[in-house]
Amino acid sequence: MPFKEKKKIKYATFALLFALFGIVAPKYAAADNDGSAIKTVVIDPGHGGHDPGTNWGNGKYKEKDIVLSVSLKLGQLIKEKYPDIKVLYTRTTDKYVELSERSDFANRNRADLFISVHVNSTGTSSVTGTETFVMGTHKSESNFELCKAENSVIVLEDDYQSKYEGFDPNSPESYIIFSLLQNVHLEQSLRFAELVQQKYKSGPIYANRGVKQGGLIVLWKSTMPAVLTEIGFLSNAKDRSILVSREGQNKIAGNIFKAFCEYKTEIEQIHGKTEGIEKLRPDEEYYAIQILSVAKPLGPDAGDLKGLTDYDCIKTANAYKYITGRYNSRNEAQRNLSAVRKIFKGAFVVKITNGKIGI
Ligand SMILES: [Zn+2]
Structure with missing residues (x-):
C-alpha cells in the first residue's frame, strides 16, 4: 500500500x-x-x-x-x-x-x-x-x-x-x-x-x-x-x-x-473458578507473587496497579504489600513469575503464612 x-x-x-x-x-x-x-x-x-x-x-x-x-x-x-x-x-x-x-x-x-x-x-x-x-x-x-x-x-x-x-x-x-x-x-x-x-x-x-x-x-x-x-x-x-x-x-x-x-x-x-475460591483462612499457608510495596494503600484505579484487579493487599509494619496469585508450592509460583514480571518488573515470590508475608 x-x-x-x-x-x-x-x-x-x-x-x-x-x-x-x-x-x-x-x-x-x-x-x-x-x-x-x-x-x-x-x-x-x-x-x-x-x-x-x-x-x-x-x-x-x-x-x-x-x-x-x-x-x-x-x-x-x-x-x-x-x-x-x-x-x-x-x-x-x-x-x-x-x-x-x-x-x-x-x-x-x-x-x-x-x-x-x-x-x-x-x-x-x-x-x-x-x-x-x-x-x-x-x-x-x-x-x-x-x-x-x-x-x-x-x-x-x-x-x-x-x-x-x-x-x-x-x-x-x-x-x-x-x-x-x-x-x-x-x-x-x-x-x-x-x-x-x-x-x-x-x-x-x-x-x-x-x-x-x-x-x-x-x-x-x-x-x-x-x-x-x-x-x-x-x-x-x-x-x-x-x-x-x-x-x-x-x-x-x-x-x-x-x-x-x-x-x-x-x-x-x-x-467461575476464581469466584469459587474461599476467602483466606487465617491458618493457611501458600505462595504468591509480590508486585508492589508502597507506603500508602492504593485505590483500585491506581496507575501503579496497571489494571490488575486480581490482587490482595497485606499490611506490614511499614508498608502495604500487594500480592497476586495463589500457589501451593514455591515452584508453581516461580513458573508464573516471568509472566507477572512482564508487567511488574520487580515482582518476586513470597510465602504467606497465617496472613503474614515472608520470603
Ligand atoms: Zn489492512
Missing part, C-alpha cells in the same frame, strides 16, 4: 519526542469491564472509504470490501448464537474511520474483545496464509513491514502528528514507543489470537503464519484484549480466489467465530 514520503525525524528531535512519549503515552489502563464475561465485542473491518487498503487488479478487488463482508458475517454468527452479546462494528459501510477512533469506539463501549480484520499483500505472489497480531514490539523485519503498511493510513488524516503524539509510521525509531507500554491484556489477547490461528487450520486458507506481535496503532490504545487478524494474501492467486468468494468469506468468518466461542467459554470458566 503506498504512503506519502516523509522527512525522517532527526535523531535529536526524536530523542525529545521519545522523552515526551514517556510522559504522555497512554498507559494500558484497566477496562471498565471486569473481563469476567464477554458482553460486548467490537469488530473492526479495516480501512474503508478513501482508504482501500491493499488491492489487486487495479482496484478490482479491495481489502476494504473483503474485510467488511467477513466482519459483518462474523458479527451475524455471534448474534445468532449469543443474542445477549452486544456486537458493535467500527463501520458497517464503505466509510473511512480514523485508526484512533476505532480503538476509542471500543473503549467507549467498554468492549470485552476487539477484533480487527485485514487482508495481507506482498510483492512475492507465492506467499500465502493467515496470521494474527497482538500489540507488542515486532521482532522481525517482515512484521515491521506489515505494521508500517497497516499504520501508514494515518498520514492521510488531518493533523496526524499531534493526534498520534508525533508517531511516524515510516520511522522504525517511532516504534520504540510500543516497547515502553505494558499491555495488561497481553495474555488474553495472545490466547484469542492462538485460537483464531488454530481454527484457520481447517482451511480454506491452510498456510499458518502464526501469532505475532507488532506495533499496530489500531490496537495501541484499546483497553481490552485486542487482535488484528490478516485473513490471507490478496497477492496470492489461490488465497485471492478464496478471499473474494462468498463461500470463502463465510468459512473465514466461521473460523474466527469458532475461536470466539471457545475463548468466551474459557474466559467464563476461569472467572
Whole structure:
C-alpha cells in the first residue's frame, strides 16, 4: 500500500519526542469491564472509504470490501448464537474511520474483545496464509513491514502528528514507543489470537503464519484484549480466489467465530473458578507473587496497579504489600513469575503464612 514520503525525524528531535512519549503515552489502563464475561465485542473491518487498503487488479478487488463482508458475517454468527452479546462494528459501510477512533469506539463501549480484520499483500505472489497480531514490539523485519503498511493510513488524516503524539509510521525509531507500554491484556489477547490461528487450520486458507506481535496503532490504545487478524494474501492467486468468494468469506468468518466461542467459554470458566475460591483462612499457608510495596494503600484505579484487579493487599509494619496469585508450592509460583514480571518488573515470590508475608 503506498504512503506519502516523509522527512525522517532527526535523531535529536526524536530523542525529545521519545522523552515526551514517556510522559504522555497512554498507559494500558484497566477496562471498565471486569473481563469476567464477554458482553460486548467490537469488530473492526479495516480501512474503508478513501482508504482501500491493499488491492489487486487495479482496484478490482479491495481489502476494504473483503474485510467488511467477513466482519459483518462474523458479527451475524455471534448474534445468532449469543443474542445477549452486544456486537458493535467500527463501520458497517464503505466509510473511512480514523485508526484512533476505532480503538476509542471500543473503549467507549467498554468492549470485552476487539477484533480487527485485514487482508495481507506482498510483492512475492507465492506467499500465502493467515496470521494474527497482538500489540507488542515486532521482532522481525517482515512484521515491521506489515505494521508500517497497516499504520501508514494515518498520514492521510488531518493533523496526524499531534493526534498520534508525533508517531511516524515510516520511522522504525517511532516504534520504540510500543516497547515502553505494558499491555495488561497481553495474555488474553495472545490466547484469542492462538485460537483464531488454530481454527484457520481447517482451511480454506491452510498456510499458518502464526501469532505475532507488532506495533499496530489500531490496537495501541484499546483497553481490552485486542487482535488484528490478516485473513490471507490478496497477492496470492489461490488465497485471492478464496478471499473474494462468498463461500470463502463465510468459512473465514466461521473460523474466527469458532475461536470466539471457545475463548468466551474459557474466559467464563476461569472467572467461575476464581469466584469459587474461599476467602483466606487465617491458618493457611501458600505462595504468591509480590508486585508492589508502597507506603500508602492504593485505590483500585491506581496507575501503579496497571489494571490488575486480581490482587490482595497485606499490611506490614511499614508498608502495604500487594500480592497476586495463589500457589501451593514455591515452584508453581516461580513458573508464573516471568509472566507477572512482564508487567511488574520487580515482582518476586513470597510465602504467606497465617496472613503474614515472608520470603
Ligand atoms: Zn489492512
